Amino acid sequence: MTTTRVAVPRKGRPLEAVLERLAARTGTTELADDIISTLRYEKDLTKGNQSADHDVYHRLASYSDLGTPARPEFTLLRDDREGMPRRIVFDSVTVPTDHGEVQLVGREEPFRALRTHEFALGFDSADLVLEEVVELQQEALRTIGEINDRIDPLDTDVRVVTGLGDTVYHTLLAKPAVLDTQQGALDREFVRNYAGDICISPRYERLIEAVLGTGALDDITFTYPESGQEEEAAIAETGLGVYLTVTGSTAREYDLELGEQLFPSETVLLENDTERTPTTGRVAELFSEPTETALRSL
Template sequence: MGETIPIAVPRKGRPLESVLDRLARRLGQPDLADEISSTLRHEKALTKGSLEPDEPNVYHRLADYSSVDDPTAPEYTLLRDDRAGKPRRIVFDSVTLPLEDVDAIDSDGEIQLIGREEPFRALRTHEFALGFDSADLILEEVVQLRPEPLDRIEAINERIDPADTDVRVITGLGDTVYHTLMATPEVAPPSEHLDRDFLETYEGPLCIEPRYERLVQAVLGTRTLDGVNFQYPVAHREEEAAIADAGLGVYLTVTGSTAREHGLLLGEQLFPSETILLENSSETTDSVDAVRSLLNGGDLETELAVE
């Protein structure tokens, strides 16, 4: 192959760590993945104020992390965080990974992970052929809203209008958390399941994050939402607390412990949120196909099974 294949990835958070873990397994570079993840977790803790920095000057820390002498070392950059005061936060920028020693691929080229705030949109505008992003963003942006619910992550591609984008979902990475229906005991049905069927007859408020409005419409189906009005948490209010005030809501859960602390009952897991591999089909080449095969594979334990 002998060329550099750029791949758009998130700049921080669980999706980026999932991508790094995947590449660590496929390329045999766990130390590099650990280095990047550890650096970003440390910087997140500094931004949140849960740690005191040894070096308070963020520009000095950035210079320490990003080596200009080693072309294979990871690089970082600064972004404004949305926390109080809008502090500058160090996030991932890029790293180049050679492929010549990878048994799973016959190549003397390399891949370059490039951080983007919204990798999916970078693929939509044809900047990249391959990228990773959260499945949520696809639902928030391009899936068609229909009366019936979208209850399988595999069905995302079926709801993408080919005239809207050439980007398609290839596979998931298995870092699954769920958009879960939850309610207070007073609102939850006493002898029925807290699920989509309950929502068919429910009328009243449903508390959600504003950015998930289109996602919830797609996941529940527009027919189910007849008589339901969306309610949103006020600024800086914990989502589970806002759902407890409303009586019913949808939010991402891992263990559900925080929801239970607010007296909420957990209902149906409406949709899995997972980091996904994306491809812009109009930008593919033989080299891109080879890298895609490296990133995909039957060893993935994912909620998504597209191919």
């Protein structure tokens, strides 16, 4: 039976979105729930929110049954938190489907694994694609559907196929006093007419440039949270900023107004065009909702 390898993140919301989508297509809900709950528990251990009776090596051995192909495998990585604790993360699992076996393989940077032709298919955050390869233009990039148009074919063979809908948004946030400095809604036009500091996370600088459009940044200076400082707190000090929001409750705690949702931070299915085969095309269809319009023809 043909096995199609698909690169996925080792942990976090994007991996959960992939597992949930695959479970919905194959009926492997129990397997997906097992992987997700294990990784959430291990995250809580790393953050000090849980305690464990056994050390990390015993837990790893209990999670991974290498003699049972249908069971998930996990591995150990150094976490970047203080002390660099070992953290258990996803390694791989093989799931039977109508299009052959699909093996999800954990990678630290799935998008880059596709760029180097290790995989034909993979999943990663749309944020990383913006940070890595999209062309910065005067006009703002607003939707996932516009990403492929801004990828230089000489730069990479990877394209976005579709999103998984696990959406949170990069959102404009501002203190009321800043809003009072000019008329109009808190949107891209507000930024275009604004002169001063905007607080952002440093890892999103190129993304913010893309989604605001370089034409809006002539009188803008980016500032960044201090080490260990919450992004919302730093934005409140600056007066204006961009950060990921779900409900906006934390932002409101800092007396921040929520403005335009600039861009969806969403898990996307990626394909390396040069590695495409009829089988990988059918596997890609497996991850797309019947009602979804893919960003490229499958």
